[in-house]
């Protein structure tokens with residue numbers, strides 16, 4: 001009896017050992033399968049421009065156009081360039097297009113001039129319109145210059161990189177938990193330069209890539225505007241934290257430039273370009289949009305409170321107007337009566353004028369001579385947009401540090417929201433009581449404008 005029992009015991013033990021081995025083998029098989037599945041996905045994404053041959057036949061092979069500037073600002077791509085064209089036939093039209101192997105052609109609004117055989121073209125009239133990167137399908141696109149001549153002939157020219165800038169990796173905004181990665185590459189095929197967009201779907205954003213940045217104005221020892229015991233830095237932070245929660249609830253990945261845990265000195269005007277400074281944090285985020293929250297204070301007696309949205313100059317103001325309209329409607333406030341820099345109800349564009357030069361000593365007068373009125377005055381809009389917005393803080397003014405991203409050709413689309421006036425009672429009361437409604441309005445604006453639900 002005893003023996004039998006022992007044998008059975010051994011047998012059971014052997015069985016369970018086999019069982020464990022079996023499970024281990026299954027786990028290993030699943031593991032190997034996963035790896036090979038990932039690998040095949042990877043190899044799919046590195047086989048860039050497989051469809052190039054199908055489109056090469058249509059492209060002129062002897063000449064090509066030069067790209068002298070290309071920019072991603074917010075969610076849009078734009079470029080400008082030129083080429084020599086010697087043709088007996090007159091040029092009827094010239095435009096930049098994004099073409100797919102399947103025959104799709106996306107038109108990009110293009111301005112051009114043709115003089116002395118030199119064709120110059122630009123899609124950069126507004127920095128936040130042009131080729132909408134969010135609207136592209138998961139396939140390869142080729143950016144070409146399409147020229148139509150008076151004999152009804154159409155020619156496509158490929159584009160060559162005539163800049164010091166390299167390839168761009170762009171991630172679309174998170175929609176239904178997915179993103180597209182867009183590799184914007186200048187490459188050469190059979191000695192022909194070509195600008196291609198290779199698009200793949202990704203399951204998750206890389207750790208360092210965000211959709212939106214929220215920037216609560218001021219902070220640390222810089223409290224901003226003050227009314228009694230109320231400080232702009234604290235009210236802006238409360239509203240910003242609420243906005244972060246709401247944007248995350250619609251699936252967006254949000255970076256906040258401060259959350260109230262910073263040291264006293266961390267957020268003064270003088271270290272915003274440091275490693276942990278708001279300009280650096282924003283620039284490193286790869287985000288598409290930045291919302292900076294502030295409260296105004298009265299500059300003149302005839303301003304009776306209300307909301308003001310500041311946007312970059314040379315930009316389409318549709319989203320700025322939407323933010324203003326949604327805040328007025330949802331938070332039951334009003335458009336500001338401030339007339340300075342006003343473009344539309346609630347929408348403002350503030351630019352650097354020549355007289356500001358004396359205050360901004362890091363300007364090089366020769367570099368910026370004549371273009372002052374096209375550079376956004378507000379640093380948070382200007383310094384996160386790279387070359388699209390004229391970012392310039394280069395360390396010449398020792399008090400301000402260096403914006404390492406000032407020459408970037410990838411910029412974040414920035415909006416500064418003045419929620420209301422801290423020293424106008426109806427504004428202050430409304431913001432303190434209904435800060436969540438301001439956050440809700442901004443969330444709705446972004447969700448509707450970018451088609452995120």
Ligand SMILES: [Zn+2]
Nearest residue numbers: 217224294295
């Ligand atoms: Zn402020």
